Amino acid sequence: MIEVSELTKRYGDKTVVDNLSFTVKPGEVTGFLGPNGAGKSTTMRMIVGLDSPTKGSVTVGGRPYAMQSAPLHEIGTLLEAKSVHPGRSAFNHLMALAYTHGISRSRVDEVIELAGLTSVAGKRVGAFSLGMGQRLGIAAALLGDPAIVMLDEPVNGLDPEGVLWVRNLLRSLADEGRAVMLSSHLMSETALIADHLVIIGRGRLLADTTVDDFTREASGGGVKVATAETAKLRSLLSGPDVTITSSSTEELLVLGRDAREIGAIAARHGVALYELTPQSVSLEAAFMELTRDAVEYQSAPADTEREAA
Amino acid sequence: MPTTSLRPNRRPGRYTQLSTAPDAPTSATAYKVTGLRVLRSEWAKFWSLRSSWITLGVAVFLLVLFGTIASYTYSPGAATGGPPGGASVDSTAVSLALTGVTFASLAVGVLGVLLSAGEYSTGMIRSTLAAVPRRLPVLWSKAAVIGPIALVLTSIGALAAFLLGTPGLDGENIALSLGDDGVLRSLAGAGVYLGLVAVFGVALGVLIRSSAGAIAVLVGILLILPGLASLLPDSLYDNINPYFPSNAGSAVYALHEASGSLSPATGLAVFAGWVALTLAGAGYRLVKSDA
Numbered sequence: 001m002i003e004v005s006e007l008t009k010r011y012g013d014k015t016v017v018d019n020l021s022f023t024v025k026p027g028e029v030t031g032f033l034g035p036n037g038a039g040k041s042t043t044m045r046m047i048v049g050l051d052s053p054t055k056g057s058v059t060v061g062g063r064p065y066a067m068q069s070a071p072l073h074e075i076g077t078l079l080e081a082k083s084v085h086p087g088r089s090a091f092n093h094l095m096a097l098a099y100t101h102g103i104s105r106s107r108v109d110e111v112i113e114l115a116g117l118t119s120v121a122g123k124r125v126g127a128f129s130l131g132m133g134q135r136l137g138i139a140a141a142l143l144g145d146p147a148i149v150m151l152d153e154p155v156n157g158l159d160p161e162g163v164l165w166v167r168n169l170l171r172s173l174a175d176e177g178r179a180v181m182l183s184s185h186l187m188s189e190t191a192l193i194a195d196h197l198v199i200i201g202r203g204r205l206l207a208d209t210t211v212d213d214f215t216r217e218a219s220g221g222g223v224k225v226a227t228a229e230t231a232k233l234r235s236l237l238s239g240p241d242v243t244i245t246s247s248s249t250e251e252l253l254v255l256g257r258d259a260r261e262i263g264a265i266a267a268r269h270g271v272a273l274y275e276l277t278p279q280s281v282s283l284e285a286a287f288m289e290l291t292r293d294a295v296e297y298q299s300a301p302a303d304t305e306r307e308a309a
Numbered sequence: 310m311p312t313t314s315l316r317p318n319r320r321p322g323r324y325t326q327l328s329t330a331p332d333a334p335t336s337a338t339a340y341k342v343t344g345l346r347v348l349r350s351e352w353a354k355f356w357s358l359r360s361s362w363i364t365l366g367v368a369v370f371l372l373v374l375f376g377t378i379a380s381y382t383y384s385p386g387a388a389t390g391g392p393p394g395g396a397s398v399d400s401t402a403v404s405l406a407l408t409g410v411t412f413a414s415l416a417v418g419v420l421g422v423l424l425s426a427g428e429y430s431t432g433m434i435r436s437t438l439a440a441v442p443r444r445l446p447v448l449w450s451k452a453a454v455i456g457p458i459a460l461v462l463t464s465i466g467a468l469a470a471f472l473l474g475t476p477g478l479d480g481e482n483i484a485l486s487l488g489d490d491g492v493l494r495s496l497a498g499a500g501v502y503l504g505l506v507a508v509f510g511v512a513l514g515v516l517i518r519s520s521a522g523a524i525a526v527l528v529g530i531l532l533i534l535p536g537l538a539s540l541l542p543d544s545l546y547d548n549i550n551p552y553f554p555s556n557a558g559s560a561v562y563a564l565h566e567a568s569g570s571l572s573p574a575t576g577l578a579v580f581a582g583w584v585a586l587t588l589a590g591a592g593y594r595l596v597k598s599d600a
Contacts, residue, residue: 049442050435051599066442070340083435085358085427092357093436099350100440101340140436144340 001026001179002047002075002148006056009042009203016042018203019056024148024181024196029174031194031211032183033287035295039203040183041079044152048077061147072101072144078137078151086126090117090136093125094143101144108143115139116165130157138166148179155189167193187287191215199287201294218286221279222255223262233271237262253279344446351450355458360423365462368416368503372466373473375409380474385481402478402485403495403564406471410499410562413466414506414531414555417459421510422523424451425591429518438600448515448592452508459507464500467562471496491564498562498573502580506531506558509584515591531555551576554583 002024009017017039024030034040045051047058049065057064061074068074084093094108112121115135120128125136134157141149149170155163170193174180184190190197191211199207207214227233230252234244242256254262259278266273281289355361383405425448428434441447471487478484485492510527517523535553538546550556551571560566560576571579 045599048439050438068442070342071442072440073340077439079435079439080432083432085354085431085433087358087360087431088354089357092353096350096354096357097436097440099353100342100346102343102346103340 001062002058002060002150002181003062004043004047004056004058007043007046007053007058008055009039009046009051010054016203017046017053020200020203020205021056022198022205022208024150024179024198026147026179027174027177028195029170029180029182029193030196030198031190032181032198032200033185033187033190034183034200034206035185035291038185038200038291038294040185040200041152042203043200044077044079044150044181044183047150048075048079050079070101070144072097072103073146074144075148075150076141076144076146077149078134078141078154080152082133084125084133084136087124089122089124090128090139091121093136094140097140097143103143107145111139111142114142131159131162134158135162138169146178148181149173150181152183153185154182155184163189187283191283199290201291204294206290206294214286215283218281218283221281222253223257223259224275224277224279225252225254225262225266225273226250226275227252227266227271227273229271232269233266236265236269236271250274342441342443342446344449347441347446348450348453350440351447351454355424355454358423360427361420364416364420364423365458368413368420368459369462369466371416372407372409372413372463372499373470375412376406376467376470377473377477379405379408380470381477383478383481383483385483399565399567400483401564402474402483403471403492403562405478405483406474407467407495407499407562409470410467410503410559411532413463413503414558415528417463417503417507418510418513418527418531419524420459421455421507421512422514422520422527423510424455425511425514426518426520426523427514429514430520434600444595445592448511448588448595451511451515452588455507455511456504460500460504463503464497467496467499494573495562495564498577501577502558502561505580505584509554509587512584512587512591515595516587552579554580557583 004023005021007017007020008015020039020043032040032043042051046053047060047065048071060068065071065075088096091108091112094111095105097103098105098108112118115138117132117135117139120132125133128136134154138151138154141151151170154166154170158166170180170182174195182190182193191214194211197207197209197211197214198205199209225233228250230246230250234246234252237244237252237254237257239256242254244255245253247253259276263273263276380402383400428437437447438444471492475484475486487493510523513523513527514520517526531554535550535556538550538553541549547569551560551569557571557576557579560571561573561580563570563573566572570576
């Protein structure tokens with residue numbers, strides 16, 4: 001369990017994390033989302049005590065990180081993949097970490113195999129591809145058989161097979177009762193893995209919700225109906241919580257009734273429909289909508305960029 | 310609600326899915342960070358880098374090479390040529406054998422810097438400090454690993470330089486044998502000095518956090534500072550000169566106490582003081598600032 005409470009980090013006059021509170025629970029995968037520069041990595045660095053908060057506190061398993069007697073057994077972390085000396089082999093890197101906790105060599109071999117690194121374990125990490133570096137980072141995170149697994153952008157640089165591996169791995173870790181937290185800036189990818197979502201922008205909490213709730217809200221885009229008898233259908237569908245707008249003479253956009261209901265009403269009254277389409281907003285679009293005001297590095301529209309050049 | 314939350318809230322199944330070892334849970338509870346384990350880890354880290362072997366090899370090689378050459382090229386009363394710090398009027402067999410100490414000190418100092426600042430430049434420090442969040446044991450362990458390693462190997466190097474150089478001084482009146490007064494003490498003193506220089510490098514690396522920056526400061530303190538100080542007024546210079554790190558250090562391995570220089574014991578205390586001061590600064594920075 002990770003408990004973040006009123007966490008604030010300032011660098012000079014720039015507030016990177018602003019009064020952030022959330023909890024990562026055991027048995028769940030918590031997706032930690034936000035645009036680039038939202039403060040995700042800084043928050044994770046504060047969780048494992050690499051950075052100290054300006055204000056607020058964070059506990060891991062009920063204790064501050066620095067008070068852990070076996071931190072790697074409490075929480076396994078993947079921060080940036082390049083938290084490794086490139087001159088050391090994967091095996092020696094893991095072994096050096098293992099020695100600090102009295103973790104056995106056989107456990108090191110085990111996580112190497114688990115991460116699919118057996119054939120390259122003796123190679124210098126400097127020669128690793130991004131994906132292999134990522135696998136090594138995940139192996140290091142699992143080394144201490146931790147109660148909590150926290151991964152910063154774990155699927156970065158992985159091939160589709162690797163992405164699927166991470167997805168299944170995290171699911172099984174959570175099913176074993178561990179708390180799993182992963183950060184990402186990709187909503188659609190995270191929604192496939194996570195149960196819970198913590199979304200931040202400019203260091204502030206924007207949403208603390210479940211994937212199910214978020215998906216339900218995102219799908220509230222209404223239903224597009226096309227018919228020749230718009231006026232008739234409009235009166236048939238109207239009700240207290242129903243909003244109907246039309247964009248053209250033959251099209252209606254209905255909010256408040258689902259497609260099934262609309263189809264049944266139209267059939268009962270003999271109104272011919274040409275189209276009946278639920279207008280779902282993609283998760284990515286909903287996420288972008290939510291974080292739009294909080295995006296640190298907004299891209300200029302393509303045409304203005306050209307003008308400037 | 311996600312289905313997982315319906316499950317009873319149980320402790321993480323240690324090693325269930327990830328391991329084939331059924332007896333693992335008992336050993337898992339033994340996971341604990343101790344000072345000795347951090348030391349073991351730093352020992353493994355040191356030897357698992359090729360750069361450690363190379364730098365250490367270079368240090369010992371320079372020590373032996375320059376010491377031997379200086380002994381063979383020695384001619385009494387001749388104007389000084391050869392490597393700096395080499396034959397001068399009051400040369401002894403020991404001072405000739407230890408001609409390479411200056412070069413070796415740069416190599417072992419760099420070795421120390423690479424061991425600590427190298428972790429910052431590669432990002433390894435994040436992994437290290439995540440495993441040892443109390444941080445200070447990492448610094449002590451690095452110092453405790455590299456100090457003795459450098460001490461032992463450079464002492465052997467100094468001894469080798471002396472023994473290899475002895476035939477070259479055969480018949481000269483400055484010739485000495487190992488059994489002569491102070492010879493072994495001087496040679497071991499060189500090892501002690503170089504061991505401390507390695508620790509000094511570790512401390513500078515943690516303090517400055519950049520390999521290039523820390524190496525520059527190391528060279529500045531060991532080589533340039535004494536020269537720069539000669540610009541001071543003579544009376545002041547004479548008083549403080551012996552206390553500069555490298556001058557105090559060279560008193561540790563001098564066979565005869567030169568005028569205006571410290572005794573070996575005082576020199577050792579002064580140089581160790583410099584190292585301790587730098588280590589304290591490094592410890593403060595390590596604990597207080599974000600990694």
